[in-house]
Amino acid sequence: MATYKVTKGTPVAFRDSAYPTTYPSPHEGELFYNSSSGAFQFIGVGAGAWSSGGDLNTARRVYDNGAGTLSAGLIFAGYTTTAVANTESYNGSSWTETGDLNTARHVSAGDGTATAAFCVGGTSSPKVNNEHFNGASWTEVGDLNTGRIGLGATGTTTASLAFAGESPGGDVAITELFNGASWTEVGDLNQAAYLRGSAGTSTASLVFGGQPGPGSTAFFALTESWNGNSWTEVADLNTARASGGSSGISTAALFFGGSTPPNSDSALTEDWNGTAWTEVSDLSTAQEDLGGEGTSTAAFGTGGNPQIAGTEEWTVAHAVKTIDVS
Secondary structure (H helix, E strand, O other), rough: OOOHHHOOOOEEEEEEEOOOEEOOOOOOOOEEEEEEOOOEEEEEEEEEEEEEEOOOOOOOOOOOOOOOOOOOOEOOOOOOOEOOOEEEEEOOOOEEEEEOOOOOOOOOEEEOOOOOOOOOEEEOOOOEEEEEHHHHHHHOOOOOOOOOEEEEEEOEEEEEEEEEEEEEEEOOEEEEOOOOOOHHHHHHHHOOOOOOEEEEEEEEOEEEEOEEOOOOOOOOOEEEOOOOOOOOEEEEOOOOEEEOOEEEEEOOOEEEOOOEEEOEEEEOOOEEEOOOOOEEEEOOOOOOOOOOEOOEEEEEEEOOOOOEEEEEEEEEEEEEEOOOOO
């Protein structure tokens, strides 16, 4: 009797079960025979999707104030009917209230981990204010040189980068670097803007989107990359927008939700591969002013306008397709 190898000329793997679909799989694009189901199957290209997570204890606009990962995340500050100091930690399924900021604020920025985060700038507080979280409580540390709101931030508590935003004189392109004790002004962005998305570290960051100040109906698609010394313009977003959630690093980032012209909530999600942005699966609910953190393959987005408590989780997996060879 002829065999598949004889008639088709190519051997395939034989397994007594399906290959695992956890991303990334070394078997992506592979055809195999699953003896437990008696069928040929194919491991598809990894694809991301959003699913529901646990609700925040305090519904609010978060403005991308977040730190950590999908399974160990942190959200802080924000706006209900006023600025808040609330901090909540996420374990991948539910949120728990933890130590509040010393100064309530919104339209601030932050990054780090769930046990070592920072929050800087913002309104309803000194706009230069910087606080560090140790897993239980916040401590005030060195102030920014230029106070602002709607800024972006990346890095850690000992090596932080803060950039862009709105100061009393208008939009700024100023970038400041924190060494664990004080801030120093470094190379400016090419574009001054407000409410931009960001990802990365103090030596390798990405900033994207934004708008020219509060109330503006103009939006940017511009993306800039930081190499530790200067910013360089790289490929634009597919859709210009501001005030979305963001996660990842400078070579693998995610930007989701936000506001698009003329100030409409968006569900769009775009993935950055280090060279270009690609539109991927939308959020379940269009929203702006949400917070987010994690990686480009495992992230959370939570909060939003008007005062949302819901959380969505982004994960990437490989689909397994059964192939009919009869």
